[in-house]
Amino acid sequence: MSVHELVPGVLLPGFAGPQLPEWLRAELQRGLGGVCLFAGNVDAGDPDGTARLAAAIRAVRPETLVAADEEGGVVTRLEGRDGSTLPSPAQLGLVSAAVAERVGAVLGERVRRAGIDLLLAPSADVNDNPANPVIGARSFGADPYEVAARVAATARGIRSRQGVSACVKHWPGHGDTDVDSHRGLPTVPAATVARHAEPFAAAIREGVPAVMTAHIVVAEWGAEPVTVNPDAIARLRAEGFDGVVITDAVDMAAIADTYGLGGGAARALAAGADLVCLGNPELKGEDAAAQYAEVTAAIAAALDDGRLAPERLREAHGRVARLAARMTAARTAGEGETDARAPMSVAPDDVAAIGAALAEASDPSAVSALARIERIVDARAGATQAAATRAVPVVDTLRQLAGPASGGGSGVTVVVADRPSAAQRAVIERVRAAGESVVVNVGAIPGGFDAAVVQLGADSRLSSAIVRSWAGESR
Template sequence: MDLEELVPGVLLPGFAGPVVPEWLRAELERGLGGVCLFAGNVDAADPDGTAVLAAAIRAVRPSTLVAADEEGGVVTRLEGREGSTLPSPAQLGLVAPDVAERVGVVLAERVRRAGIDLVLAPSADVNDNPDNPVIGARSFGADPHEVATRVAATVRGIRSRRGVAACVKHWPGHGDTDVDSHRGLPTIPAATAARHAEPFEAAIAAGVPAVMTAHIVVPEWGAEPVTVNPDAIARLRAAGFDGVVVTDAVDMAAIAATYGIGGGAARALAAGADLVCLGNPELGGIDAAAQYAEVVDAIVAAVHDGHLAPERLREAHDRVARLAAGTSAARSSAPADVSVEVDPADARAIEIALAAASDPSAVAGLARIVRVVDARGGATQAAATRAVPVADALRGLAGGGNGSATAHGLTAVVADRPSAVQLGVLADAQAAGECIVVNVGAVPGGFDAAVVQLGADSVFSAGIVRAWAAKGGR
């Protein structure tokens, strides 16, 4: 195979809409490695639409990987319009690891039935920075060992469904940052990377076939972000991982602002990455075809000018091809004999754990809400879905939620982290009358108030809110 013909096989682009565009069809015919689906590719009115779309992709190239961010909680593509019905990692961090494994099975079966074979989950980040603007409830918690047990359990659950591969992220750990790599370039010291290593080590030991890099700088490893840093990726290989190294999206500011999307993709491959995620074309009106062409041109140029060694490109291509062939072969023999619903006993265990972590007075106060204030400004922490089901559920309890606190009613302040803006909104609400915080971020959250701990803004969490309010408390 000509070197330039290898380039499509190491790329994971997105595209707009629920049908395969012509440019993507042409690249599939050229050997495209994978396609990443986002919420805009999912037809909410057609439960089978995503599976039909995936089948249309594979009708052109059967061994193409079809990937999606489907973490549960605040990050979902399949349920992006309304919010996830799966528990979040933060919620699973409050219960036994075997619950995480069973939820991993449910997650894997859901994506399998939707035609997805590479699920970009779970997050192995240790969220020990309350000000983290991008991880929060996407993490199983702040204790590396507890996170590790649940990451390994989730990987085992996903691996139990033949034809579905997990991709653990964001190596070497995005949990102790106060910068969102979508918008800037975070930095962590090597000591933090070492402290956060256990969950990734547990995932590798559990057989995870793919690891996603974080766009963060570890100064002791060099000045470049991990994704484009050969010394960093060599450390991942030295840790025993020989699977597919997937980049986080190269359209994120942490990469694109310095290297450009094409330049970042070429540098990532040269550094040791195998599959380059281009990003979400739904954001900012991106021309997905033009973006893809820019990346291809940059990689081809890097091969010709010697910045990307031919053997490195071939190695990356072969790793992706092996993963795709393995999922393709297993997919055809996977029986559809597993539920796609969370076990009621597991859901109840999570509800009990959330109640135990909450202030009883705040839970009881759900029945007296007359006003709802979303301190997040309407955006979720992960920015992966526009749905805000908890806030909507609270407004329903408050009869619209536009009133003011009274002697008999109170304000519910929805928050996901103790940022200056959110704490300011809370202070204003406290000054105006009685209020509670409904925390949809990491638990416990760090709020100086009576708190209802939910651990995600999701349909799953909204159901718990309604149940507690109906009972006048837990």
């Protein structure tokens, strides 16, 4: 096989819709490494549709990785229409690591039955910046060692489901940033990276086979983002990780606005990445086939002019191929042996523990005020940590509770927020000046709000169920 023929094998593109497009079928025949599924590939009205789509992909090329971001909480693809029924990492950070392991097993079973074998989770980011615009409730918390325990536990739970691998992210840590790498280029000092290192080290000790890079600049490591920085990726290898290095989506502004989509992909491979995630073409209305063609052309040009060494591409291709072969063997070995008893939902006792922990973290007066809701204001304008789903189940539930069934009486305004940004603080202050109000925080816990707060830690269907139970008890 010529070196140019290896190019598809190091790419992880997305595509539009719930059917396999012809351009993607052709690339699978050419040896495409993997496919990344997003919410637009999931037909919420067809529970078995995602598994059939994955089967159609593998019918063309059996050793194809099928990946998805399915974190639980605010980031879900399989439940993107209505919101996740699984806890967020922020919620799991309030309970024992044993609960996180059990939830990891549920998550692994769900994606396994959907035909997904490369789970782009969990997040090992330490969210110790309450104003972080992109991580927030996707993190298990602000303490590196507590986060590490839950990252390792979640990875164990995922691994317990045959034929599913975890990919920990976003190395070396996106938790203390005030810039969303979808929209700009964050910079952190090396001291922050050192402070946030333990969850990634724990994941590597746990044997995760894949690590996703963050599009952040570590000032002392040079001016280039980690994803395209050879020194940075060499540091990851020096930490003992010899698995597949996967990029975060190269269509994000932190990479694409500086290097271009194709240029960023070529640079990432040259820097030491093994599998390049192209991103979700539907978010910006991009033509997925054209996007993919741009990337393959740029990588070919980099091979031709020496910016990408053939041996580096062969190394990347080999790592991806070995992981795909291992996952294919595990999946094939488990076919026909589905355990109907394997949990597909979180155990009631674990849900109760999460609810109790959220209640303990909340202001009691704010929880009791849920029985007197008159108005709801969603302060999360523009980019929010819930951007991975269009669903706003907590807001929808609060609006329902504000109806006649809420009991009337002196009304309370509820402000839904997910971080103490200047814009969200301004909304909270304006509402507070007008009358009685409480904040419902669906972001990181505690959240950094100077107000009476109901702590939920996710805008999800699970959070909505907890709100309903509290509101009922408060009446």
